[in-house]
Amino acid sequence: MRKLINVFFVATGLLFTANIANAQQKVGHINSEEVFSNLPEAKAAQVTLEALGKTKQADIDGMIKEYQTKLAVAQAKEKTLSEANKEVVGKELQTAGAELQDLEKRITDARTKASQEVGAKQGELFQPIQAKVANAISSVAKEKGLAYVFDIANGQGGNNLVYWEGGDDITASVKAKLNITATAKPAAPKK
Template sequence: MKKLINLFLVGAVMMFTASSAVAQQKFAHINSPEILQLMPEVKAATATLQSFSKTKQDQIDKMTNEAQVKYEAALAKQKTISEANKDVVGKELQQMDAELQDLSKRIQDARSKAEEEVANKENELFTPIQKKANDAIMAVAKEKGYAYVFDLAAAPGQTPTVIYWAGGDDITNLVKTKLGIALTAKP
């Protein structure tokens, strides 16, 4: 019986200690898209990405215009077909058709390659920015002694990771300050 009482007391002390430790943990929340939108690096990276994307689109548009011109030439050539020139014009039309099919495949390949290059460029530009923001968030959390920081922003179409929160400290402004962003700046 004495062992049972001792075991009960030890268990009660452990539960009290554990609940005390949980009660002392600090929680905070943040709105990371707001911070990212205000970082000057994001604006510069967005402009670079848009310029890069436009260059790729211009290349595809040039190829598409070339295909359109060749297609219209083939249509015009088809109107000149007669019994006398049927064989010659027929061969020319077959060659034009082969060229159009080849050009169409090259346009598809160029589109796929451009999409991949734009995605790679986006990753190259935005990964260091995301790392900088994450490092600032972690630094503020450590400085302020937070055990958990919840991001209240959810990606479109996804359920937020935080369903309910009551209070907590919003460290968005602290992270803005850490990144050198004016507290009055609006996205």
């Protein structure tokens, strides 16, 4: 609620300031989701990330299968426990328990490491793409004489632009600057 109130005051301040300096500052907006969804480099980077994620998940799934197999063996061995073989089977169960704990730790570590590797790869792949898009946005904004450009994409942590009337939509210009020809449109934001 507090964030909404803050956004309201910021938007009100911007509108008030824009009315005072209307001739000096122009406002534009862009839908970055539309730009990225049509950018070939972003699509290729996403495919690479998905392949890496699947590889890491397959490794983890193999470890989980190994864990489940060893657990089933230990549970079956536990059913054979009797007074006559208590010492031998008990030691085997302790060894199996230690192996299962070790395997559980390895699975947890593998998940953490996979998450870190995928995150690092995402940064490595998308940082140059984001810089390219940012340069195109900056270039178009300068060409159109815009002082501010708001991103109206819903997926950007929530749409911080509560309302707009008019303004220049520079999405098409940025896509043209990036030589994007496809037109897959994500859902339009609500005004």
